[in-house]
Amino acid sequence: MTMATGLVDAPLKAKAKRFGFLRQAWDHRFDYLYVLPAIVVMLIVIAYPIYYTVELSFFTTPPSLQLRDKEFVGIDNYGLILSSDVFWRVTANTFIWTLASTAFAFTLGLGSALALNHEFLGRGVLRAILIIPWVISAVAASYIWKWIYHSDFGLIGAVLVGLGLAERPPNLIDSVGTVLPSLIVVNVWREFPFAMIMLTAGLQTVPDQLLRAAKVDGAGAWQRFWHVTFPHLQGVSTVTILLLAVSNFNSFIIPWIMTGGGPSNASHIWITHIYELAFGRQRWGIASAYSVLLFLTLMTLGYFYVRALSSAENKERVA
Amino acid sequence: MSTFNFGQAIRGGVSAAAITSLLMSSPVLGAPPVDLSKWSPEYVRSIAGTKDFDTAADCNKVTPLDYKGRLTFWYQGVFEGDPDLLRQYYKDFFAAFRKTYPNIDLQEQALTYNDLLDKFRTALLGNAGPMMVRLQILGGVEFASKGYLQELKPEDVGYATEDFWPGAMKSNMWKGKTYGIPTNNETMAFIWNADIFKRAGLDPDKPPATWDDVVKYSKQIHDKLGIAGYGLVARKNAGNTPYRFLPQLWGYGGSVFDETTQSPTYGRIEINSRASKQALQASYDMYVRDKSVPVSALTNQQADNQPLFLAGQLGMMISHPSDYDVMLDLKKKASGTDVQKAQTVIDNMRYGPIPTGPDGKRAVVFGGSNMHILKPEYVDGGKVDLPAAKALACFWASPEWSLKMAYAGSNPGNLNGFKTKWMKERLDNIKFLDVTTSMLPYGVPFPTIPETPEIMNIVVPDMLQNALTGAMTVDQATEDAAKKIKNIMSGGKL
Known part of the structure; x- marks a missing residue:
């Protein structure tokens, strides 16, 4: 009886569920209408370029011919990239650039956020000053830093020579060995305020009572930070690190303007190399395959970003 | 002033003669308006100011001055390394063109040497190029070979092929056809x-x-x-x-x-x-x-x-x-x-x-720039106003303006420019000009391949x-x- 009822009920329940879904969609029809323009725009400016890039990655453009004369080459472009020495060198640069920039920007941002979390005279002014690198144009900043680093008449060189600390200005951006670290310094300088702002916001969620209670219980500054503050910052830290990493993988302006990827490809990262292959050398197929690889890497980071966001939201709900 | 005897330098040297003949070799052999075989600072001085030209009247024969149209135009403009004098001549040129052709709506866009190629290539991929472009000398063949450009020769805008440096004309040639007109040519x-x-x-x-x-x-x-x-x-x-x-x-x-x-x-x-x-x-x-x-x-x-x-x-x-x-x-x-x-x-x-x-x-290096007209299918809006484009080409490549637009840093693409009164004035005003014009016969064009x-x-x-x-x-x-x-x-x- 029960079984029979169950058997009869199942399709009914499914039907009801289907109708329930349709009903729900119908009830929200105006909401869909409101987001429709955004979805259409996204399909045009994001989905189609992604599809076209993936498609192009399986083609090659013969020399002297236009893109419309492209020839299908299967996965040859991917093979060409992965078997190229330059690619692996640029990949190493990209990971050094991304990891170092992210790590240093986060650490510096965290330090600044903690320092500015205390009340002291001029805190607001200092906070405003520290945000400047993040708000000024990256293009302008790149040109200024290029001048600061200039190997012949740069500011750093002039100061060092003027103080008698060096005989010649240091070669910072014209040397294979020092160019990438020098650019990472610029990138960290520009990005750390972002981490600082995010973490300052995160610090507001640390309950004061807990910190005071820990202090009463005899916890030192480090213990209070490690056992009370830091656990509260975990969610925002993960999000900040992921956002910084995505932004660094895609960071074009600083390396392109300051060195154009040189000298001798020593400061090329994926995004600048893709640009050069596409627009300087017109290797559209190879550049597209390269972009697909970059896209997959960023999507992986994006996945972790969404997961981190969801986890943070869930924690908030539980709390 | 330099004490070097440039005339003697030019006359001497077998290798220089070989390069000169390379530069002067052209598929179209006619009588140029100047004697390239006599090229020397003294010769350049002797022909300066010997002929008058009326740009508006010449261009009127190509496109009537009352022609009504619209033209989009990108060009390699002045940049941080150029003198202020040149900036003024660019302003004067566009003002003069607008005055001469008051009914042509000219929408020009200046780009730096290094940015122009990238932007132009990108625009062409989206069929969003300008109707006309002035490119550095090494760019024309690339775009001609890809089929983006219309055939364009000096005769289309009222001049003769022989009016231009043969080496410069070569930089506009692809598979025997001509795709551009030189505006200026220089050697450093x-x-x-x-x-x-x-x-x-x-x-x-x-x-x-x-x-x-x-x-x-x-x-x-x-x-x-x-x-x-x-x-x-x-x-x-x-x-x-x-x-x-x-x-x-x-x-x-x-x-x-x-x-x-x-x-x-x-x-x-x-x-x-x-x-x-x-x-x-x-x-x-x-x-x-x-x-x-x-x-x-x-x-x-x-x-x-x-x-x-x-x-x-x-x-x-x-x-x-x-x-x-x-x-x-x-x-x-x-x-x-x-x-x-x-x-x-x-x-x-x-x-x-x-x-x-x-x-x-x-x-x-035999440097310079050329003007090109695009095919309509690669142009924003899908149309090219050919008479308007020819009017601008005629104007810029004229003896007067090809000289003035190259006043401080280059030389006129149109050889008749050397005969104008402005060339005479320029020789007096621009120090060391004779040195660089002397170098012209030693110029080697970049390989004319895409x-x-x-x-x-x-x-x-x-x-x-x-x-x-x-x-x-x-x-x-x-x-x-x-x-x-x-x-x-x-x-x-x-």
Whole structure:
């Protein structure tokens, strides 16, 4: 009886569920209408370029011919990239650039956020000053830093020579060995305020009572930070690190303007190399395959970003 | 003023004659308005101011002055390395065109040398190009070969092919058809600071005769005075790099292909030849062995060398005659004691011919720009207003404006420009102009193949950077460049 009822009920329940879904969609029809323009725009400016890039990655453009004369080459472009020495060198640069920039920007941002979390005279002014690198144009900043680093008449060189600390200005951006670290310094300088702002916001969620209670219980500054503050910052830290990493993988302006990827490809990262292959050398197929690889890497980071966001939201709900 | 006898220099030298004949060889042999075989500073002076031209009347025959239309136009405009004088002439040109053709709605857009190619290529991929474009000399063949350009020859805008430098016309030819009209053509010269030469123990009035001398002088200047000797430029994606390295490469007898021969086929790669390696070795010796050139050469453009030169921190460089005006402009920005220092440099500025190689071969890049009209299918809006485009081409390529638009830094593409009264005025006003016009017969055009921009802007600077940073030896760098060029020519591997 029960079984029979169950058997009869199942399709009914499914039907009801289907109708329930349709009903729900119908009830929200105006909401869909409101987001429709955004979805259409996204399909045009994001989905189609992604599809076209993936498609192009399986083609090659013969020399002297236009893109419309492209020839299908299967996965040859991917093979060409992965078997190229330059690619692996640029990949190493990209990971050094991304990891170092992210790590240093986060650490510096965290330090600044903690320092500015205390009340002291001029805190607001200092906070405003520290945000400047993040708000000024990256293009302008790149040109200024290029001048600061200039190997012949740069500011750093002039100061060092003027103080008698060096005989010649240091070669910072014209040397294979020092160019990438020098650019990472610029990138960290520009990005750390972002981490600082995010973490300052995160610090507001640390309950004061807990910190005071820990202090009463005899916890030192480090213990209070490690056992009370830091656990509260975990969610925002993960999000900040992921956002910084995505932004660094895609960071074009600083390396392109300051060195154009040189000298001798020593400061090329994926995004600048893709640009050069596409627009300087017109290797559209190879550049597209390269972009697909970059896209997959960023999507992986994006996945972790969404997961981190969801986890943070869930924690908030539980709390 | 330089004490070098340029007339004598031009008349002498078998290799120079060979290059001259290369430049003057053209598929269309007619009578040019000037006698190219007599080309010398004296000859240029003798023809200046001998003929009057009426630009509006000439262009009226091509497109009536009351024509109503619309034209979108991109061009390589003035940039940070150009003198203010040139900026004014560009303003005057567009004002004059609008006054002459009041019913043509001209929408022009200026782009820098290094940005123009990238932007233009991108726009064409989206069929969003302008109706007309003025490109650097190495760009036209690339776009003609891809089918983006309409056929366009001087006769279409009221001039004769013979009115233009044959070498410049060659840069507009693809598979026997003509796709553009030259607006200006130039060759650079060698500039030095006589005061620095004197203080370094060199003859202040004698420029280095050979590239080996440049290496030697550069070292001597650096060792004696502690400043940079020669203004080497090796930045990637910058037109300045090939314009300065190729004269050196050709001087030593090297080449990228066989572009210095009378009938180049571009079928043989020569960048890894013994002579080409010698040329790269000279750069290596200056940058790595002697450390006698700016350390910043790998990220520098010529615009970065100019302030170094004005500050008395650089002894020699290759550039246009316009650099004299640039120095005057830069001096205006100086203050305090720097003004006097700058004036001293300007007073000691000397121009001479580009040095020769060990075998007496002298060569310089035959540079310039050309105007092209696009096919409608690649243009934003899908239409090209041909009469409006021809009106602008006629106007810019006229003897008057091709001269005025090249007043300080270049030479008129239209040879009749040399006959105008403005040329006479220019010879009196622009110091050292005779030196650079003297270099014109030594000009070698870039290879007229679609792959040239990639080879010149990326492969050649890469080769220099690989050798100068120690990432590769000179041998390895030239072999690597040869391999890259082979890949590019055969299908385009990474």
